[in-house]
Amino acid sequence: xxxxxxxxxxxLDGFITGPDDAPGRGLGxxxxxxxxxxxxxxxxxxxxxxxxxxxxxxxxxxxxxxxTGAGIIGRxxxxxxxxxxxxxxxxxxxRYFVLTHSVPTEWAGRRSPFTFVTDGIxxxxxxxxxxxxxxxxxxxxxxxxxxxxxxxxxxxxLRLHLAPVLLGAGKRLFDHLGDxxxxxxxxxxIESPHATHLVYTVRR
Amino acid sequence: xxxxxxxxxxxLDGFITGPDDAPGRGLGxxxxxxxxxxxxxxxxxxxxxxxxxxxxxxxxxxxxxxxTGAGIIGRxxxxxxxxxxxxxxxxxxxRYFVLTHSVPTEWAGRRSPFTFVTDGIxxxxxxxxxxxxxxxxxxxxxxxxxxxxxxxxxxxxLRLHLAPVLLGAGKRLFDHLGDxxxxxxxxxxIESPHATHLVYTVRR
Numbered sequence: 001x002x003x004x005x006x007x008x009x010x011x012l013d014g015f016i017t018g019p020d021d022a023p024g025r026g027l028g029x030x031x032x033x034x035x036x037x038x039x040x041x042x043x044x045x046x047x048x049x050x051x052x053x054x055x056x057x058x059x060x061x062x063x064x065x066x067x068t069g070a071g072i073i074g075r076x077x078x079x080x081x082x083x084x085x086x087x088x089x090x091x092x093x094x095r096y097f098v099l100t101h102s103v104p105t106e107w108a109g110r111r112s113p114f115t116f117v118t119d120g121i122x123x124x125x126x127x128x129x130x131x132x133x134x135x136x137x138x139x140x141x142x143x144x145x146x147x148x149x150x151x152x153x154x155x156x157x158l159r160l161h162l163a164p165v166l167l168g169a170g171k172r173l174f175d176h177l178g179d180x181x182x183x184x185x186x187x188x189x190i191e192s193p194h195a196t197h198l199v200y201t202v203r204r
Numbered sequence: 205x206x207x208x209x210x211x212x213x214x215x216l217d218g219f220i221t222g223p224d225d226a227p228g229r230g231l232g233x234x235x236x237x238x239x240x241x242x243x244x245x246x247x248x249x250x251x252x253x254x255x256x257x258x259x260x261x262x263x264x265x266x267x268x269x270x271x272t273g274a275g276i277i278g279r280x281x282x283x284x285x286x287x288x289x290x291x292x293x294x295x296x297x298x299r300y301f302v303l304t305h306s307v308p309t310e311w312a313g314r315r316s317p318f319t320f321v322t323d324g325i326x327x328x329x330x331x332x333x334x335x336x337x338x339x340x341x342x343x344x345x346x347x348x349x350x351x352x353x354x355x356x357x358x359x360x361x362l363r364l365h366l367a368p369v370l371l372g373a374g375k376r377l378f379d380h381l382g383d384x385x386x387x388x389x390x391x392x393x394i395e396s397p398h399a400t401h402l403v404y405t406v407r408r
Binding site for chain 1: 354
């Protein structure tokens with residue numbers, strides 16, 4: 001069985017989106033800066049995009065893709081990305097489990113990389129593990145989903161891509177974690193001009 | 205003229221204290237974990253302390269001490285530490301400028317490393333620069349003081365000691381920064397089991 005890994009980009013001030021993220025508005029106001037490391041430099045939603053990560057960042061992406069056998073995401077993330085038009089990151093064989101209270105009607109019964117899970121985080125994890133086999137299960141976000149798995153002490157590893165920006169507002173990754181410390185062990189740091197990639201093992 | 209540097213320890217979830225920090229309670233509930241890197245491992249206020257940082261962490265402390273010519277701190281930090289009993293970090297020649305609304309009567313007119321500044325952050329910075337000469341001015345905290353200097357775009361460099369713990373509550377370092385992004389350039393990372401030391405230049 002692989003690890004349960006939360007893998008997400010966070011600004012140095014703790015935000016995983018800028019303010020006002022929503023369908024059609026991606027990561028929100030100023031949120032593009034979070035993904036400079038993915039794109040290879042500054043970019044904007046309203047301008048032609050390039051996908052040209054620096055070698056070090058491309059390596060981080062490829063390694064994650066190679067080690068991850070299934071993904072778990074929240075409904076908001078699914079809606080904001082529009083389900084990536086049916087082609088989420090990870091290639092044609094990628095499988096995602098979407099935590100939601102109700103299955104979106106336009107996707108119900110449709111063949112897609114997405115399985116909608118309405119009976120909670122344990123069920124999503126069990127289904128994702130069954131698909132992932134020996135590979136890791138990756139939680140892509142949003143904050144709320146990662147918080148639920150963290151609070152339940154189910155996450156083995158945090159992979160944070162720390163973007164060198166203070167966004168000032170947005171959705172905080174680490175919030176609502178309850179009144180208890182969670183100890184971590186730093187296991188790896190990979191430096192890039194666009195992000196500092198931090199890997200932590202969650203201590204049990 | 206040296207740089208204006210904010211130098212502080214932060215948990216991965218963005219807190220520079222645990223909950224309920226106060227005079228006699230140091231960094232608050234669970235806050236000791238922030239300074240494991242300074243002490244060389246887990247420690248508690250209610251048990252005998254050791255000061256035995258790992259070599260890499262000792263190097264970080266010594267380098268900061270060597271490059272800093274004067275410090276700026278807030279009144280809360282001063283009160284919480286009790287003015288370090290008159291012997292703050294930095295040795296016998298260290299000089300600190302304490303931002304406050306009123307000079308604490310028991311310190312007024314007394315010879316000490318502390319100068320109490322009641323006329324704002326620009327005044328404290330000018331006085332600290334005059335003392336520091338070619339060396340850096342270091343802002344030690346608290347959060348409120350760093351936030352004021354950040355919002356005024358006066359800080360040249362952030363030196364964050366990222367403690368491998370999620371505290372869940374406490375005082376957030378990055379808060380109240382206004383609705384504007386502040387771009388950073390990562391310039392250095394130093395890894396230790398007890399903290400990941402991150403240095404950023406603040407872009408202008």
